[in-house]
Amino acid sequence: MKKYILDLRVVENSSPHPRYALLKLTHDSKLPEMLPGQFAEIRIDGSKNTFLRRPISINYVDYERNEVWFLIAKVGEGTKTLAKVQSGEIVNVILPLGNGFTLPLSPKQKILLVGGGVGIAPLLYFGKCIKEIGAEPTFLLGAKSASDLLELDQFHELGSVYTTTEDGSMGEKGFVTQHSILNQIRFDRISACGPKPMMISVARYAKAEGIECEVSLENKMACGVGACLCCVENTTEGHKCVCKDGPVFNINDLLWQI
Amino acid sequence: MADLRVKIGSLELKNPVMTASGTFGYGKEFEDFINLEDLGGIIVKGTTLNHREGNAYPRMVETPSGMLNCVGLQNKGVDYFCNHIYPDIKDINTNMIVNVSGSTVEDYVATAERINELDKIPAIELNISCPNVKSGGMAFGVTCEGASEVVKAVRKVYKKTLIVKLSPNVTDIASIAKAVEASGADSVSLINTLMGMVIDIEKRIPMLSINTGGLSGPAIRPVAVRMVWQVAKAVKIPVVGLGGIVNAHDAIEFFMAGASAIEIGTANFIDPAVSIKVKNGINDWLDAHGCKSLLEIVGSLKDY
Ligand SMILES: Cc1cc2nc3c(=O)[nH]c(=O)nc-3n(C[C@H](O)[C@H](O)[C@H](O)COP(=O)(O)OP(=O)(O)OC[C@H]3O[C@@H](n4cnc5c(N)ncnc54)[C@H](O)[C@@H]3O)c2cc1C
Ligand SMILES: Cc1cc2nc3c(=O)[nH]c(=O)nc-3n(C[C@H](O)[C@H](O)[C@H](O)COP(=O)(O)O)c2cc1C
Ligand code: FES
Numbered sequence: 001m002k003k004y005i006l007d008l009r010v011v012e013n014s015s016p017h018p019r020y021a022l023l024k025l026t027h028d029s030k031l032p033e034m035l036p037g038q039f040a041e042i043r044i045d046g047s048k049n050t051f052l053r054r055p056i057s058i059n060y061v062d063y064e065r066n067e068v069w070f071l072i073a074k075v076g077e078g079t080k081t082l083a084k085v086q087s088g089e090i091v092n093v094i095l096p097l098g099n100g101f102t103l104p105l106s107p108k109q110k111i112l113l114v115g116g117g118v119g120i121a122p123l124l125y126f127g128k129c130i131k132e133i134g135a136e137p138t139f140l141l142g143a144k145s146a147s148d149l150l151e152l153d154q155f156h157e158l159g160s161v162y163t164t165t166e167d168g169s170m171g172e173k174g175f176v177t178q179h180s181i182l183n184q185i186r187f188d189r190i191s192a193c194g195p196k197p198m199m200i201s202v203a204r205y206a207k208a209e210g211i212e213c214e215v216s217l218e219n220k221m222a223c224g225v226g227a228c229l230c231c232v233e234n235t236t237e238g239h240k241c242v243c244k245d246g247p248v249f250n251i252n253d254l255l256w257q258i
Numbered sequence: 259m260a261d262l263r264v265k266i267g268s269l270e271l272k273n274p275v276m277t278a279s280g281t282f283g284y285g286k287e288f289e290d291f292i293n294l295e296d297l298g299g300i301i302v303k304g305t306t307l308n309h310r311e312g313n314a315y316p317r318m319v320e321t322p323s324g325m326l327n328c329v330g331l332q333n334k335g336v337d338y339f340c341n342h343i344y345p346d347i348k349d350i351n352t353n354m355i356v357n358v359s360g361s362t363v364e365d366y367v368a369t370a371e372r373i374n375e376l377d378k379i380p381a382i383e384l385n386i387s388c389p390n391v392k393s394g395g396m397a398f399g400v401t402c403e404g405a406s407e408v409v410k411a412v413r414k415v416y417k418k419t420l421i422v423k424l425s426p427n428v429t430d431i432a433s434i435a436k437a438v439e440a441s442g443a444d445s446v447s448l449i450n451t452l453m454g455m456v457i458d459i460e461k462r463i464p465m466l467s468i469n470t471g472g473l474s475g476p477a478i479r480p481v482a483v484r485m486v487w488q489v490a491k492a493v494k495i496p497v498v499g500l501g502g503i504v505n506a507h508d509a510i511e512f513f514m515a516g517a518s519a520i521e522i523g524t525a526n527f528i529d530p531a532v533s534i535k536v537k538n539g540i541n542d543w544l545d546a547h548g549c550k551s552l553l554e555i556v557g558s559l560k561d562y
Contacts, residue, residue: 003290005531043528051475052320052527094530222318222325223527227283229303229329230318238311239332244287 003097003225004032007090011067013083016150020118021083022059023070025091031066034058035100036126037191037216037248040070041224043092047081054078055221055243057122057193058096060154068095069125071150073118097224098247101126101191102214107134112187114140114176114202116194117148122216123193124151127158138162138187140179142198146170177201187211191248203251204258215254216247260544261551262537264298264518266496267444269353269381269419271298271519274552275509275537278500278523279304279357279383279423280329281474284347291530296537298519299353301383302343305373306358307365309335314467319456324475324502325524326454328466330391331359336372348378357423359385363411370416380418384409384443387425387450389472399425399450402437413442421498424448424489426478431485432492439493447498447521448489449482475524476502483515490516490557504532506539513540516557 008025015021041053060069074080085091101122104111111130113123120141130137137159143149146169155161162181163171172179176198182205192202193216206213219231219242226244233242234255240246251258262273276299282288285300294300312332319326333339339356347354356373360366366384373382386399386408398404409422422438424431426449435446451472456465464470482501490497499517503509504525512520525532540552549555 005291005529049322050320051323052325220316220318222327222524223281223287223530225283225287225530227287228281228318228327228527229312229332230327232312232315232317232332234315239315 001035001096002032003094005092005094007092008068010085010087010089010091012087013085015083017147019074019148020150021072021074022150023072023082023085023091024067025070025093026065026067031061031063031068032096034061034068034096036103036129037100037122038096038098039122039247040093040095041097041221042070042082044078044081045092047077050078050081052222053094053224054082055097055218055224057216058125059121060125060128071118071121094224098243099245101216101248102189103133104130104135104189109135109188110138110185111135112138112140112190114142114190114192114194116142116176116198117144119192119194119198119216120150121193123191124154124158126191127155131158136160138181138185140164140176140181142176142194175201177205189213192216200256200258203256206251207258213251214248215251217242217249218247260541260549262541264552266381266421266498266519267419271353273298273537274513274519274540275533276301276353276355276498276519276521277526277533278521279385281523281526284343285350285354286347288526288530292534295351296534297352298537299355300350301355301357301521302347303333304331304357304359304385304388305333305336305339305369306331306360307336307369309333309338316465316467317471319465319471321454321456321473321475322477324473324477326456326466326471326473327451328468328471330468331388336369340372340376344376344379348376353380354378355381355383355421357383357385359388359391361391363408366408367411367415370412374416374418381421382416382418383421383423383447384412385423385450387423387427389425389427389451389453389470399434400428402433405434406437406441409438409441409443419444421445421447423450425450426481426485427453432488435489435493439495443495445496445498446489446493447500449478449485449501452478452481474502476504478502479508483511486512486517487515487559503536504528506536506543509536509540510543510555513552513555514557514559516559518556
């Protein structure tokens with residue numbers, strides 16, 4: 001897929017929660033096609049101590065409004081600076097990058113989308129794409145607390161939503177892999193994105209149950225386009241670039257201890 | 259429109275802007291962003307005799323105005339390059355230059371010999387300065403004897419333009435450059451990365467898998483300019499300058515310090531189209547200053 005360097009304009013910057021920002025960006029010409037699970041490398045303007053771009057997942061694409069959304073957790077200087085942009089300002093992005101999630105082969109396939117924390121970001125657009133081919137996605141979203149579960153209304157519009165929180169403030173108390181839905185429905189595939197310990201336990205569950213499973217990794221990146229070999233993950237075929245060969249990998253190709 | 263053509267030994271560049279090894283893949287990674295043929299040259303990823311997996315993750319950490327990396331020369335080896343990558347890149351109409359690395363003199367020689375057979379590769383850049391591999395690499399680049407030995411051996415088998423890439427991790431880079439010149443190099447390029455370290459103070463461990471890494475980006479530019487200036491005064495062969503260049507202004511500092519051509523590395527990560535902007539910016543600067551040719555400013559620095 002052709003990659004673009006684009007100056008996008010901020011339509012809206014909302015804070016669904018003090019620790020997060022949701023940026024809706026547009027472009028003068030038509031946005032390029034993007035696949036669910038792909039990401040952008042975003043330039044951070046006006047921050048003193050950052051130097052490299054920051055990789056951020058494509059949260060949602062609204063082709064009718066010509067908008068692309070990014071859901072950002074404010075963890076350090078880069079993301080905090082980015083979270084301050086105002087409507088009308090320009091955000092420079094390189095996109096679409098990486099491979100993306102596997103779409104269902106038929107509308108009958110039951111796909112479970114598991115997200116943890118801000119790892120839910122790419123699942124919204126993925127859910128939309130699954131729905132567009134006539135399948136119904138099931139979302140299993142986990143977070144520390146109810147206030148960290150974002151964009152729930154939008155998720156509900158696309159499919160069934162199940163949640164867990166570590167403090168029990170919403171959904172079932174505990175981790176996603178402990179949710180009762182896993183005992184009730186037999187899924188054909190699981191796609192997961194979130195903190196590594198969460199993805200490892202999802203992968204362990206999937207492997208034990210013999211369910212196809214893919215995970216989206218967040219290795220540290222410099223170039224984002226497969227040129228520097230900084231972001232590698234160890235796989236059955238040696239080091240692979242998360243930015244180019246990933247970020248989505250089938251768990252059978254990873255050397256995780258599961 | 260100033261004349262941007264320069265020569266590095268017998269190698270003719272349509273303009274002085276090349277991209278630095280390890281930061282530009284094999285060129286193709288950037289073809290969506292720029293017309294590769296507008297570059298003076300592309301120096302592809304460090305290539306070794308045998309396949310190398312490189313170092314473990316994490317390999318990168320951001321630093322003030324730069325980054326540290328310890329990729330460790332991950333590549334599939336020279337045979338794979340010749341059979342699978344070369345056919346794909348040989349028709350890119352610019353100087354496609356291979357960065358050759360090794361751990362022993364024999365490795366360097368065998369790799370250079372293989373590359374010598376490739377028609378469309380007009381030059382190699384001999385990397386005797388990689389700080390991220392255990393044996394060899396930088397070991398050759400830090401003494402005059404080591405540098406001479408490997409350059410002499412490669413010179414015997416390599417018939418085209420031989421550029422030798424120098425390490426800044428030395429006390430006297432000019433003496434290494436002189437040794438390399440005396441051993442038959444057509445040109446020297448500098449600088450490779452500066453050895454550095456970043457520590458995670460909560461975990462009390464380094465941020466990189468092999469503890470240290472190579473620093474690149476604007477943070478190293480003043481060091482690079484100084485070294486280019488010292489080397490250009492010490493040798494007669496053309497000097498290729500690099501280290502932290504992000505715009506035409508930076509590039510012109512290198513030309514004035516004595517570089518005939520430049521390479522752009524880390525800046526490609528922040529702006530994948532930066533190399534062409536630098537090329538155009540050099541032209542604009544020359545035009546604005548009434549220079550008909552780039553050669554008018556190479557080494558034009560006056561002492562303060
Ligand atoms: C393919 C990909 C997609 C991503 N998608 C999103 C997304 O949609 N939304 C989002 O908010 N973030 C996403 N991330 C993570 C995001 O890139 C990092 O949080 C960001 O780079 C941190 O930059 P910073 O300057 O704010 O923090 P830094 O100053 O770089 O780091 C601050 C703190 O955050 C931690 N941190 C840094 N990088 C990461 C990381 N990759 N994951 C977790 N913690 C990290 C550091 O360890 C440090 O403690 C994604 C990462 C990748 C590789
Ligand atoms: C990720 C990365 C990988 C590199 N790999 C190589 C390499 O394989 N061979 C080499 O000679 N130099 C390598 N370098 C060094 C660069 O070519 C260059 O000398 C250095 O980064 C300084 O230039 P810059 O500041 O413009 O990046 C690498 C640099 C980086 C950042
Ligand atoms: S970040 Fe450069 S190769 Fe992935």
